[in-house]
Amino acid sequence: MFDDRYRLAFKAYPYERSGDQDQDRPVRHPVVVMGGGPIGVATALDLGRQGIPVVVLDDHEGVGMGSRAICFAKRCLEIADRYGCGEPMLKKGVVWNLGKVFHEDRKVFEFNLLPEEGHKYPAFINMQQPYFEQFMIDELRNLQARGAPIEIRGKNRVEHVDVRDDHVAIDILTPEGPYRIEADWLIGCDGANSPLRGMLGLDFTGRVFRDSFLIADIKMVNGNFPTERWFWFDPPFKSAGASTLLHKQPDDVWRVDFQIGWDVDRKEELKEENIRARLDAMLGPDVEYEMVWSSIYTFQCKRMDRFRAGRVIFAGDAAHQVSPFGARGANSGMQDVDNLGWKLGLVINGLAPDSLLDTYNDERIHGADENIRNSTRSTDFITPKSDISRIFRDAVLHLSERHAFARPMVNSGRLSVPCVYDGSPLNSADALDGPARTRPGSACPDAPLDDGFLLSRLGDDFVLLTIDAEAPDTLEEGGIVVRRVALSAKDDPTGQLAARYLGDAPSAVYLIRPDQHVAARRPGFDDNLIRQALRRAIGQEAQT
């Protein structure tokens, strides 16, 4: 009756009987999260840090075996850092900068990512998804130990929901039988196949790609294999398929993705001898390795029409799914949580109108569409859909061998960068003649300060960042306290703060949201205008 759908890598939250199971009437909780994947756990961290009680229900007892996501981008790590678990990820993860691109039997070029200096986190790290999840669960346990009102219940499967105007009734099945609870808010983080979407009859529309990928995680036996990313278009090795990707993860494990087409016999392809045949053809006969994990996956680029249905809000893969090229799944799910957490917190605490939650929908649909567009572009480059698109694709690869100009067009996945909420109703008009990358709607880029990094100073409240400008140390508006972070040229040893936040302007005042996105910026402090910008940022005032 209660079978696992997948094997566990870590057992993190074994089933325990909850007091709620022995009540005559369903217990009401402010927030229930359905799904204890990375996005559900991140939601619990965000809300728990704000002191908002949250119950996570997951139908397993821990983190699924097998590494799905391996590439975690800067913004995702910065969000994890805000939640207190970025540093162990950085320590565990692998950083690479050298990539090689092959077309058929030739190397066409290699590139060095030459990362931009002056950030606490690199552009991305490679790391098996179970570690990512485990580090977040460790932090969840730390928060619990410090008294944060977070609960995570393993082997609690949501079977049915009943959405009312002011709450949601949730029927749960456990190994000891069913029980019911109620939630003021239900957050659906139940993954790409989201049973919750099905229960509510909500659509998930977009494109299905008729292709499948065989992934193998292998451990190199006497590995002096280089820490580089290799990507083959039309690889020459036998029956390799349309593309192959090789890159490194921690623990001497390498991820190999073979794109193997649509009409494949899954069972046959997953036999170890057949996977080894592909790997041997690629690596040559002398490389010794052990198989760690393998799987075949297909993907879709789809999203829900709306991420909010009254008291039910969707986040992560349940709300949107993209192709793995560009690593946008978990990365964008983390940005969903980043966006949702503070808004839900303010609404629950009665400090912002319910309509603020509709801006979660607007801003994250904007993000999801950008991700889907990017990952569709990569897919079209990797697997051209028509003769002419193949002709151009091959022409780009051909030219890239000798000419630098063609290399930026080679698209084997574009790294996830945070989306700018341009046009969001929460933004105030840009009043600073400053750099475009910090315009209202942008996620704040990090910058090195005299002692540490800028983003750590911002934290997770509303902040007034002043650079060579006067302003009060705190400001209160409608129960929300805005804390000033005062910086000046002398805190900026590298000049990167000025380059990223001032440009040619001599001074600046930034109003920054708890998710570290810019709400407003001006050359100097103006009490009226900053208060107005704050009210706008919490959905209380329309943009004028």
Next chain:
Amino acid sequence: MSELTLTPNIDGPDDFYEDLLAIHDGRTKEESDAINARLILVLANHIGDSAVLKAALSVAVK
């Protein structure tokens, strides 16, 4: 920003036209398609300006 030039701009149009055909001499259809695609990419990069490129794309489909 410059505009797409749609007035005569090539010195010796007949010479250019002959050169253009000459690179396709003795090629299969497949080779010619590949050459044309490379040529478009090289020229597009030389132009660079995205407004001009967009204008050129829309002239070409009319």
